[in-house]
Amino acid sequence: MALLRVVMIAVLLAAAGCGGSGDATDVRALASWAATTDMVAAAWTQHEVPRRYSLRAVGRARQALTERGRHLDGLPAAARARVGEALQRLDRAVAELAEAIERGDRTGAVPIRARLQAEARTLGEVAAGLEARS
Amino acid sequence: MTKVFEVALGIVTSIGGFLEAGSLATSAQAGAEFGFQLLWVIALGTLCLIFLVEMSGRLAAVSHHTIASAMRERFGFNFFVVPLLTVALVSLLTLGAELGGVCMALQLATGVALQWWALPVMVLVWVLLWRGSFGLIEKGVSLLGLVTVAFLVAMFRLHAPLGEVAAGLVPRLPDHDSGRYWFLAVSILGASLTPYLFYFYSSGAIEDHWDKKDLGTNRMVATLGMSFGGILAAAVLVVAAMVFLPRGVRIESYEQVALMLIDAFGHWGFWLFVAAFGIACLGAVLEITLAVAYLVAQGFGWNWGENVKPRDAARFAATYTLALVVAMLPVVAGVDPLRLTNVSMVLSAASLPVATLPFLVLMNDPTYVKGHANGRFGNAVVLVVIVLACVLAVVSLPLELVGG
Numbered sequence: 128m129a130l131l132r133v134v135m136i137a138v139l140l141a142a143a144g145c146g147g148s149g150d151a152t153d154v155r156a157l158a159s160w161a162a163t164t165d166m167v168a169a170a171w172t173q174h175e176v177p178r179r180y181s182l183r184a185v186g187r188a189r190q191a192l193t194e195r196g197r198h199l200d201g202l203p204a205a206a207r208a209r210v211g212e213a214l215q216r217l218d219r220a221v222a223e224l225a226e227a228i229e230r231g232d233r234t235g236a237v238p239i240r241a242r243l244q245a246e247a248r249t250l251g252e253v254a255a256g257l258e259a260r261s
Numbered sequence: 262m263t264k265v266f267e268v269a270l271g272i273v274t275s276i277g278g279f280l281e282a283g284s285l286a287t288s289a290q291a292g293a294e295f296g297f298q299l300l301w302v303i304a305l306g307t308l309c310l311i312f313l314v315e316m317s318g319r320l321a322a323v324s325h326h327t328i329a330s331a332m333r334e335r336f337g338f339n340f341f342v343v344p345l346l347t348v349a350l351v352s353l354l355t356l357g358a359e360l361g362g363v364c365m366a367l368q369l370a371t372g373v374a375l376q377w378w379a380l381p382v383m384v385l386v387w388v389l390l391w392r393g394s395f396g397l398i399e400k401g402v403s404l405l406g407l408v409t410v411a412f413l414v415a416m417f418r419l420h421a422p423l424g425e426v427a428a429g430l431v432p433r434l435p436d437h438d439s440g441r442y443w444f445l446a447v448s449i450l451g452a453s454l455t456p457y458l459f460y461f462y463s464s465g466a467i468e469d470h471w472d473k474k475d476l477g478t479n480r481m482v483a484t485l486g487m488s489f490g491g492i493l494a495a496a497v498l499v500v501a502a503m504v505f506l507p508r509g510v511r512i513e514s515y516e517q518v519a520l521m522l523i524d525a526f527g528h529w530g531f532w533l534f535v536a537a538f539g540i541a542c543l544g545a546v547l548e549i550t551l552a553v554a555y556l557v558a559q560g561f562g563w564n565w566g567e568n569v570k571p572r573d574a575a576r577f578a579a580t581y582t583l584a585l586v587v588a589m590l591p592v593v594a595g596v597d598p599l600r601l602t603n604v605s606m607v608l609s610a611a612s613l614p615v616a617t618l619p620f621l622v623l624m625n626d627p628t629y630v631k632g633h634a635n636g637r638f639g640n641a642v643v644l645v646v647i648v649l650a651c652v653l654a655v656v657s658l659p660l661e662l663v664g665g
Contacts, residue, residue, distance in 0.1 A: 152438075155509075155511065156511060156513065158509055159509055159510050159511040159513070160513075162508045162509045162510045163510050163516075163517050163520075165508075166508065166510065166517075166520050167520070170520060170523050170531070173527075174528060175523050175527055175528045175530065175531060176519075176520075176523070176531045177372070177531075178372075179371065179372025180369055180370075180372060180516075180519070180531070182372070183368070183372055183516060184516040184517075184519075187514055187516045191513065191514070247509065251509055258437070
């Protein structure tokens, strides 16, 4: 019985800690993938990772962005609009990065990094705002 | 001199064999999301592991029984079937995660999808087990695993703030995402205390013909080997905290983890990671496959032993062959290896009471350990940690699955 009580208290505590942060978590994950893509771009432009890995990593990022992007219905309207716009720009930047890697064009990939960083910042700000509200 | 060499080799192979997909992934995730805050869990898990590994070696050296055979003899088969099935199922899941880790390392290196590597890796492991000896499995792969020391070197190359790192060893409550914090805590405990580890260790002690003269070696290897191994897991967490946290990267895939040594080593960082990850997982695959076969063969009273020719222990060899085939299935089916790793680590933690409590009874039974029974402190540490790990696992797994 004592063990059961401990388990129930722990469930309630954990549930309280988790409550209401689902949407912010999704936006935080989007920001994380934007930052990951920037890390891959940086490493690839500096000859630190092979091309095949870079292509796969960028492909994985696009897949994660698409999957996470589907779960934004619960966001407040203003945040949803901001995240939606950022995602569109991010998707374009990631696609251009994939093309640059495919062509082996390291110089062309350098300016894309600034765009990736900007979208990572935007998404991070939205996530921080949502976390502050919850 | 031979004794000193034996102890040194034991410690070195314990260090080289410590990291695997579970400890690497959970430490990296914890560092990326919570900085140094979860270091205390690694310390707690390592302390408990030292006790459990020392106990399993002591049981084998004094009683000449493995954990499985002693448990079956002491409690009867009807009771033993519960830990047998629990440990075997959790170990198979962990085996799938580790096999996925080897395939992922090959995918990172070549760009060829990990599903294509499942069969070649399975065949390689099977050939090593079929043709190799226990010494080759235990020492050969573990010595190669010393490449994982790269994480410790990276920690110093990145100038880790040692004061803040030390502060992470003090347990504290999370300042955000408490559900995720406890899920990662229990994943780390599950990775540190995977039951196959101490079941494998006791079988290894019997394979190496340990007796009471080896109790000192056992104590040294368990204490120093596991401590240094724990330091490696902590180094992974520290490096992840320094590389990923400032950039806001949360780990959801091994493609992300592969970037963690680049800040410290540049071009070599990527390849060092691939080598460390691949070898660490390969070592774990060999050990877990053997551990499952040991457990089943000892449980049913079959001939067993990696040093025995397969034709003289046919059912033992058939068991490890079958275990490899089963573990390969989730990799071929395209299950995400990181997700599989997380789930298997939490289930490991949840299974700890079933795997460990009967073992604790054995370690206090003079029929088996004679004058070498556990002290109160050892019993208390293991009891507290496994109950904590189990409660956290039961709570956090549903929350993680529901919350994604």
